[in-house]
Amino acid sequence: MTKLPSKRKTTAEIYQLIRNKITSFEMFPGDRVTEHELADLFEVSRTPVREALKRLEVEGFVSVRPKHGCFIRDFDxxxxxxxxxxxxxxxxxxxxxxxxxxxxxxxxxxxxxxxxxxxxxxxxxxxxxxxxxxxxxxxxxxxxxxxxxxxxxxxxxxxxxxxxxxxxxxxxxxxxxxxxxxxxxxxxxxxxxxxxxxxxxxxxxxxxxxxxxxxxxxxxxxxxxxxxxxxx
Amino acid sequence: MTKLPSKRKTTAEIYQLIRNKITSFEMFPGDRVTEHELADLFEVSRTPVREALKRLEVEGFVSVRPKHGCFIRDFDxxxxxxxxxxxxxxxxxxxxxxxxxxxxxxxxxxxxxxxxxxxxxxxxxxxxxxxxxxxxxxxxxxxxxxxxxxxxxxxxxxxxxxxxxxxxxxxxxxxxxxxxxxxxxxxxxxxxxxxxxxxxxxxxxxxxxxxxxxxxxxxxxxxxxxxxxxxx
DNA sequence: CGATGCAGTGTTGTATACAAGCGGTGCATG
DNA sequence: CATGCACCGCTTGTATACAACACTGCATCG
Missing domain, CATH: 1.20.120.530 (GntR ligand-binding domain-like)
Structure with missing residues (x-):
């Protein structure tokens, strides 16, 4: 987790970062995040965030409700x-x-x-x-x-x-x-x-x-x- | 397959269209297509095509080689x-x-x-x-x-x-x-x-x-x- | 003659601008 | 006071512009 002077991050990296935030409980099931927030947080545009979220969705980490936001999926x-x-x-x-x-x-x-x-x-x-x-x-x-x-x-x-x-x-x-x-x-x-x-x-x-x-x-x-x- | 006067197509529709082209042998395994081609063909921008291809990739229909193109996957x-x-x-x-x-x-x-x-x-x-x-x-x-x-x-x-x-x-x-x-x-x-x-x-x-x-x-x-x- | 460097071209990767839709809020009205 | 409705803001969906990079082909040098 060294914080190199913010070089341009790629989609795969964004994916990993978000994934970590979920698995480490930094984002809790039920939490809502927007693409914009994440883009700002990681200092990239919405595009790679969006692609990362798509991937996380098929893998079951999050579920995105159209026009409403992205939710960390609960589990049981x-x-x-x-x-x-x-x-x-x-x-x-x-x-x-x-x-x-x-x-x-x-x-x-x-x-x-x-x-x-x-x-x-x-x-x-x-x-x-x-x-x-x-x-x-x-x-x-x-x-x-x-x-x-x-x-x-x-x-x-x-x-x-x-x-x-x-x-x-x-x-x-x-x-x-x-x-x-x-x-x-x-x-x-x-x-x-x-x-x-x-x-x-x-x-x-x-x-x-x-x-x-x-x-x-x-x-x-x-x-x-x-x-x-x-x-x- | 009726050709309505090209209303704006959504990602899901693009996905289906490409999928059909593959399963019906219109695109043959090994064929290479570019996002641009498909975008022109369906009269949409590259964005939805891209998302559709991503999905088709995880489902195993195509494989995209970075910076090179998208290939219809072979099978055996x-x-x-x-x-x-x-x-x-x-x-x-x-x-x-x-x-x-x-x-x-x-x-x-x-x-x-x-x-x-x-x-x-x-x-x-x-x-x-x-x-x-x-x-x-x-x-x-x-x-x-x-x-x-x-x-x-x-x-x-x-x-x-x-x-x-x-x-x-x-x-x-x-x-x-x-x-x-x-x-x-x-x-x-x-x-x-x-x-x-x-x-x-x-x-x-x-x-x-x-x-x-x-x-x-x-x-x-x-x-x-x-x-x-x-x-x- | 062969290998290697180098630029050009085409492709995906990313940023940004714009469109569209849903939800909530507040106002007007019964 | 309740209820319906219109408007506004926020979010995702789509289009487009720009950046970066890999491959190809040619030219040049050993």
Missing amino acids: IVELAEYYDIRIALEQLAVEHACESMPDKLVKQAMEAWDPARHDDDMARGIDLSVKDEAFHIGLAEGAQKPMLADMLRSINNRIRIIRRLDINADNRSLRTYREHFEVLQHILNRDAGKAKLAIKRHILRSRDFAKTLTLTALAQKKAQIRAGNTR | IVELAEYYDIRIALEQLAVEHACESMPDKLVKQAMEAWDPARHDDDMARGIDLSVKDEAFHIGLAEGAQKPMLADMLRSINNRIRIIRRLDINADNRSLRTYREHFEVLQHILNRDAGKAKLAIKRHILRSRDFAKTLTLTALAQKKAQIRAGNTR
């Missing part, structure tokens, strides 16, 4: 659960295909990366676990050579991130993640689709429960904060 | 198969949830609509089967009260339609569609998730094979046409 925990359900279905499919066609070499590479023995070292080196985690799940679909499936998982992750705004880093669940990922990979290496599918399902279910509680507490905290210092 | 049959696989996974999920929570009333309504006895009558009345078919599949997810799942199915259908450009109407498979849909609904009414999932899987697999051959022949025909009257 039911929606989150639904997305995790969908993830289970899709990732079981990915794992199944991976058992059939993911090359041993790739599987072994992934196993190295997720060897539980590496956990402490990774943590010490400040690896961003949320990024690594996402790469794992997408990687299964890509390893199975299902690019469209991978795309779809990416877009679901985008939407989940809207809801689950916290990163997975600072929790005590990280070692468990290594173990669970490693287990899935072992089953894939053994070409045991049944076990692999079960393992990935259990893993995602656990992530879901974890994400749910985490989100609820964070949201409650934020709401309390706002209620306390009602400076808007 | 492997991609099609992958989407059908994904559909199987998602629709099995939808059916499973439908068995749990879709109200009897909705199921019976759908059964009425898909009663094989109705087939001839529907055909005589010129019902658009492709629309009705899509409504069935989406309807299962909606009936199970999984709006996000329904959304996802919609977007997959969009992408499948890019590839499978022909409508399902003029074929000899329509009665079979009625029977297969009816069977799925029967299982849902009986709350037999196992059988329902199997039935929907078989149904989609059959659609897939059908779509594949249909697309291949249509594409071949079109290519032959172009090769014959090479008027570009």
Whole structure:
């Protein structure tokens, strides 16, 4: 977040900036913003703001009411659960295909990366676990050579991130993640689709429960904060 | 396609127009178009064309290379198969949830609509089967009260339609569609998730094979046409 | 003869000006 | 006092002008 002497910003940058403002709770669900405000704020014209908002709209971050304004979309925990359900279905499919066609070499590479023995070292080196985690799940679909499936998982992750705004880093669940990922990979290496599918399902279910509680507490905290210092 | 005396067109209309040009093979995969061309063609400014293209890009119809132009996206049959696989996974999920929570009333309504006895009558009345078919599949997810799942199915259908450009109407498979849909609904009414999932899987697999051959022949025909009257 | 620099042209990216539509406010009227 | 209606401001939708950049082709130099 260094503030370089305001060079001309591009649409992609505006998109990121707004997205950050939403996910970091700087803009709260239900808030209304206008294209003009954002344009002034970022010191660009309305055009790139508009394009960024369009993109954010299809991704579900905001909804723009014609001639009226742009609203930060609300979300609910039911929606989150639904997305995790969908993830289970899709990732079981990915794992199944991976058992059939993911090359041993790739599987072994992934196993190295997720060897539980590496956990402490990774943590010490400040690896961003949320990024690594996402790469794992997408990687299964890509390893199975299902690019469209991978795309779809990416877009679901985008939407989940809207809801689950916290990163997975600072929790005590990280070692468990290594173990669970490693287990899935072992089953894939053994070409045991049944076990692999079960393992990935259990893993995602656990992530879901974890994400749910985490989100609820964070949201409650934020709401309390706002209620306390009602400076808007 | 009536050509009203060119009233001012809106972004949504431009979107539809371009989309039609693509799906009807008026623009062929690999073709390059510029925003300016399209703007002139439709007699609007570049702005709405640009927005329409952005939308078409996220939906996979075109890909715009920065500062270079906009290209009609190519596709391949492997991609099609992958989407059908994904559909199987998602629709099995939808059916499973439908068995749990879709109200009897909705199921019976759908059964009425898909009663094989109705087939001839529907055909005589010129019902658009492709629309009705899509409504069935989406309807299962909606009936199970999984709006996000329904959304996802919609977007997959969009992408499948890019590839499978022909409508399902003029074929000899329509009665079979009625029977297969009816069977799925029967299982849902009986709350037999196992059988329902199997039935929907078989149904989609059959659609897939059908779509594949249909697309291949249509594409071949079109290519032959172009090769014959090479008027570009 | 080949490679490389360089300018020209065409395309998208961005800024700005103008049009159109919706909502709210305030006034007039019953 | 309630209600309808007109006007005004604010917001998005569209048009146009300008900027920046990538590719192409040619000329020039090794």
